[in-house]
Amino acid sequence: MSLTLRRNDYSLTDEQGQLVDMLRDLFTEQSPIGLVRAAEPLGFDETLWNTVKENGLITISVPENAGGDGGGLVELVLAGIEIGRTAAPVPLLDQVVALRAFAALSAAGADLAGFDLDAALAGDVIVSVAPISTWELGAQLIPSGAVAKAVLAFKDDSIILMTRQTPAPQAQNEGCAPVAWWSPADADVTTTTVLAGGQAQAIWELVQREWRIAAASSLVGLLAISSEMAREYALDRKAFGVTIAKFQAISHQLADIHMDVVTARNMTLKAAWLTENEPKYRPELASMAMAHATRAALRSTTKAAHVYGGMGITLEADISLFYRKVTSWSLVGGGMRRDLEDIARAIDTRAAELQLQSSNR
Amino acid sequence: MDFSQVVFTPEQLALESEIRSIIEANWTPNYSHIAVDHDRMPVEVRMEFAKRGLLHPDLPKDQGGAGLGELELEMIAGIADEYWMPTNVSNSMLIPTLEKHGSDWLKENVLPGIRRGEITTCLGYSEPDNGSDVAAATTKAVQDGDTWVINGQKMWTTWGNESDYVFLLARTGPVEEKHRTLTMFLVPMDVPGVEATPVWILGGGRTNVTFYTDVTISDQYRVGPINEGWSVMSEPLATEHGAGVETQGVAPVNGTMGQTFSRVFEKFVDASIKWAASRKTPDGKSRLEDPITRLAIAEAMLDLEMCWNAEGELGKPMSAEALSRNADRMADIAAPEGLLDFGVDGSIYAGNISSERQHAPGTSVYGGTTEIYRNNLARRLGLPRPY
Incomplete structure (x- = not known):
């Protein structure tokens, strides 16, 4: 046996730090909470989408040889966190994941059947992916499906491209996300097989992981802002003559929320870096990041809203808006049940390793 | 950002096999004992490690260390873990405390032995009537010329039955003044009046209650100024808690x-x-x-x-x-x-x-x-x- 050690460096480069500053400024200014509310129930704001396009964010994590800026998954996570912090009503994350999939498909020589990829790279055509299509058959809830005109999915042993001329009707949901049912059997949907066989399977495996990492990053941002809002409220609100932050029943909840924020953020960054640089190493990490972000966002936005007391359950309170967004952003990927099935595969990997070890001992 | 696997240098690979041979020659893993975080490093391994400066590998060689870095620290922890071997010796946080606050006599006569792993220590903070509220300590130290007389009880003195010294928090003024009347001492445990009684805990581990009855020690065992024990103690406590641990690239971020x-x-x-x-x-x-x-x-x-x-x-x-x-x-x-x-x-x-x-x-x-x-x-x- 020999020892293996891995680095544990979560630090951002100066460039990545500048990117965060730029994104923070942009989304804080351009996606105020009033705009988020005005964009409901559809959950899409065209003006903001145009701003995103003008700032070159559509291609933020698309490889250079596929018409992008050459950023990677870590950059996508950094963008996702800022989108989550402002609940920005734009389908940027799904768009970028889909564009990365198109890039991988082009590199594998897939037949895109005349699909106008340039329009998608420009953000003029909204594209998305079906994150649970290997799992749920038939009609599926598609993230950004109510604004997308093209969706990549997996069916049988192939990656398929579904397109439609008019957007699919939104499926009403508490977080007002633009999700919609899409089915290859739908008369309005044109379906083309773009790549089949083992190569398609390998690409789709990565697409699923990347979508989870992107979705997790938006939950991290949502968690972070909820944590900050609850903290500020606890410092401001008085009861029994003192700020409620002085009560351990409150401050310990805030500490727990903070722990969720930090762990969810770190797990998502780590999964992003390893998925990009060593996709064969611990393939469960993306599902772990998503599963933890999901449970952390569910429980910690509940706690954050609770810190607000009665105000937390009113629709006019911003904290309740973030509470509503959680399910719409997390469960559309199949929820923890789907992620835990993935994670459980690591049990078999570990069992095999342990048998190897015990025979050596 | 970097989560890649470390490629060891020939020196690091040699260190790995050296550590493995020491452990294999001196330690038999006990697979019934899943948690060894409460146990001490086997003395045979400790002595071999001490010869090579591996007890405090990050210290310079002239201070009893091996002049190694964070990476080697992680290697040692990882290998020990593979053999289910405990790595505790003393609380390593005591070393910087003694460097900063120890009397010249302690620095000369005790600190080198602690660095070399020949002298072991334990902590005397909690008492039967106070645990988390450390500053409520009532164990009393009374100055008598050039000596101190200590009376009281300490709780959770883990390794108190097998250590050379206890790093003791004592009251040197009115208890009402809480943080402002505390002083630290490094008390030798072989002097008359020190006694350790076992307390058995869930899982089979041992800790102790220690009794101090008219324990008389010289002033040279005092660590830091009189009545400033709280800050002398808090610095290493923060180390134990893992506060301020930065991401340095190899060590886990977890404290x-x-x-x-x-x-x-x-x-x-x-x-x-x-x-x-x-x-x-x-x-x-x-x-x-x-x-x-x-x-x-x-x-x-x-x-x-x-x-x-x-x-x-x-x-x-x-x-x-x-x-x-x-x-x-x-x-x-x-x-x-x-x-x-x-x-x-x-x-x-x-x-x-x-x-x-x-x-x-x-x-x-x-x-x-x-x-x-x-x-x-x-x-x-x-x-x-x-x-």
Whole structure:
């Protein structure tokens, strides 16, 4: 046996730090909470989408040889966190994941059947992916499906491209996300097989992981802002003559929320870096990041809203808006049940390793 | 950002095999003992490590260290963990404290031996009537010319029965003045009036209650100024808590205690997998295929990854609570064998699960309760002191 050690460096480069500053400024200014509310129930704001396009964010994590800026998954996570912090009503994350999939498909020589990829790279055509299509058959809830005109999915042993001329009707949901049912059997949907066989399977495996990492990053941002809002409220609100932050029943909840924020953020960054640089190493990490972000966002936005007391359950309170967004952003990927099935595969990997070890001992 | 595997230099590979040979020649792993975080490094290994400066490998060679870096520290921890070998000697946080606050006599006569691992120490902070509220200590030290006379009791003096010195927090003024009348001493444990009585804890570990009756020591055993014991003590306590631990590239971000617990947790997940692989469902399938068992183990794996991603002080409460939660859960999943001791007929690997359930509650308490950690974290978040 020999020892293996891995680095544990979560630090951002100066460039990545500048990117965060730029994104923070942009989304804080351009996606105020009033705009988020005005964009409901559809959950899409065209003006903001145009701003995103003008700032070159559509291609933020698309490889250079596929018409992008050459950023990677870590950059996508950094963008996702800022989108989550402002609940920005734009389908940027799904768009970028889909564009990365198109890039991988082009590199594998897939037949895109005349699909106008340039329009998608420009953000003029909204594209998305079906994150649970290997799992749920038939009609599926598609993230950004109510604004997308093209969706990549997996069916049988192939990656398929579904397109439609008019957007699919939104499926009403508490977080007002633009999700919609899409089915290859739908008369309005044109379906083309773009790549089949083992190569398609390998690409789709990565697409699923990347979508989870992107979705997790938006939950991290949502968690972070909820944590900050609850903290500020606890410092401001008085009861029994003192700020409620002085009560351990409150401050310990805030500490727990903070722990969720930090762990969810770190797990998502780590999964992003390893998925990009060593996709064969611990393939469960993306599902772990998503599963933890999901449970952390569910429980910690509940706690954050609770810190607000009665105000937390009113629709006019911003904290309740973030509470509503959680399910719409997390469960559309199949929820923890789907992620835990993935994670459980690591049990078999570990069992095999342990048998190897015990025979050596 | 970087999570790549470290490629060892020839020197590091040589260090790895050297450490392995020392351990293999001097230590037999005990696979019934899943948590070794409370135990001391076997003395034979300690002596071999000391010769090579490996007890405090990051110290310069002329201070008894090996002049090595963070990476080698991680290597030693990783290899020791592979052999289920405890690595505690003394609380290493005492070294910087003595360097800064120790009397010249202590620096000359005791500190070098601590660095070399020849002299061992334990901590005397808590008392029967105060634990987390350390500053309520009542053990009294009264100055009498050039000597001090100490009377009182200390609780949770782990290794108090086998240490050369106790780093003692004593009251040197009115107790009402709390933090302002405390002084630290490094008390030799072989002087008349010091006595250690065992306290046995869940999981079979030993700690002690120590009694101090008219213990008379010279002023040269005082550490730091009179009545400034609180700050002398707090600095290393923060080290134990893992505060201020920065991401340096190789070390886990989880603070010192949290990563110790996470290593136990890692073994626990393995024990759960081994247990499941060793049992069959009524229809003859491996329990590894049983969806409920898989769910429980998958959630434990998820919690483990979460713990490795918890930073600094957060790591302790997260790891401790994740250990307890999963030990309760897995003992139940492994029912009925989950109740059996290690080595009992039918308890294969389930014995590790039940012994971890015995060990886990302590992790939420020793070295500071999870509530104290949450108080500290709340303060770092800019929240006011508790009401």
